[in-house]
Amino acid sequence: MSDFSELEDQLRKLRPLQPSGDLVTRIGRSLAEKEPVPIAGVLSPQRRFHFNWLSLGLGLAATAALVIFAFVRIEQPGKQTPAIASTVGVPAVSSNPNGQLVPAGLTQVVYHTRDEGLHFPTNSEQPMRRVRSQSQQTLRWRNPKTGATLRISYPTEEVSLLPVTGQ
Amino acid sequence: MENAATDENWKTCFCQLAPGLVLFARQWTRSAADAEDIVQEAFVKFWRRHHNIANRGLLYATVRSIALDFIRRDSRRARREASALSDADQSVQPEFDIEDDSQRALVAALDLLPSEQREVLVMKIWNELTFAEISSALEISQNTAASRYRYALAALKKNLTANV
Secondary structure, rough: HHHHHHHHHHHHHHOOOOOOOOOOOOOOHHHHHOOOOOOOOOOOOOHOOOOOHHHHHHHHHHHHHHHHHHHHHHHHOOOOOOOOEEEEEEOOOOOEEEEEEEEEEEEEEEEEEEEEEEEEEOOOOOOOOOEEEEEEEEEEEEEEEOOOEEEEEEEEEEEEEEEEOOO | OOHHHHHOOOOHHHHHHHHHHHHHHHOOOOOOHHHHHHHHHHHHHHHHHHHOOOOOHHHHHHHHHHHHHHHOOOOHHHHHHHHHHHHHHHHHOOOOOOOHHHHHHHHHHHHHOOOHHHHHHHHHHHHHOHHHHHHHHOOOHHHHHHHHHHHHHHHHHHHHHHHH
C-alpha cells in the first residue's frame, strides 16, 4: 500500500463540491414532518407486532361457549338431531344466589345435511352410512335477577355414522 | 468524523458527511440535483431510525439502495445511466473543486475506473470509511473491498503514468 501513498495524498487534496445550501433546509423540513405510513414492504418496527385485545376477548368467549356446549353434549350423549331445528329448554329458575347468568337454552338449526354414502369403519363389520350435517347453534344465558340475557351463536359441523339396515 | 459518529445533532453529522455522501450518490446520477435528492431521502430515512451515525456502513448502504431504486424508477433514466456506467467515455463526472491541470488529469483518470472500484475509492478517500464499513455497505468481504481499492489505485497510477 505504501506504493500508493503519494497518489492517495493527491486524491485527498481533491475536494468534492459542497452540496447546495438548501439541502440542509430540505432535510430539516423532512425530519420535522411526521413519518409517512409505509405503503408496502417492511413495516416499521413499532407496528410489526400489535396485540389485539378484541380478538383475544372474542377467542376466549368462543372457547367458553364451546366448553359449555361440550358439557351440554356430554350430559345428553344419545341425543340425535333429526329435526331441522330443535330447542332445548333449561329451567330459568336461578339457583345462583349471586344473581349471575345461568344457562337458559340451546337452539340448534340444521341447515344442511349431506349423505356421504357407505363406509366401512375399521372397528365395525357392517357398513355404515356417513351423514354430514351443518348447523347453527345458539346458547343463551339469562340473569334471573335483572332479566339480562347473553346469546352466543356459532356454526357447527357433525358427522354421524348410521348403521345400515338390511332390506 | 469521530464527532459526527456520536453527535446527536443531525446538522453537525450531516454537514461533515454531506460532500462525501453527495459525491458517493453522484456515481449513479447525471446531475448533482438528483444526487442531493437521493442523499436527502437516505439521510432522513436513516436518521429517523437510528438518530446517530454510529453505523456509517449502513448509511452508505441506504444511499446506495435508494440510488439504485432511483435509477429503476425511471426506465428512460435507467437506460441512460446503464449506458453511462458501461461506457467509459461517457462515465459520470465526479464533482470536485479542480485547482490545476494535475487535478484535472486525476479526475479524468478517476472517470476511467470501473464502477465497482470507483465506489470503493470514493468511500475510502472522500468518506474515510474503513474497509469493514465498506464491506458492510457493499455486502462484500473486507478482502474484496481492499482488493478493489488496491486495483483502483493501481489503475489510476497506470493511467496517470501513461498520460504523462
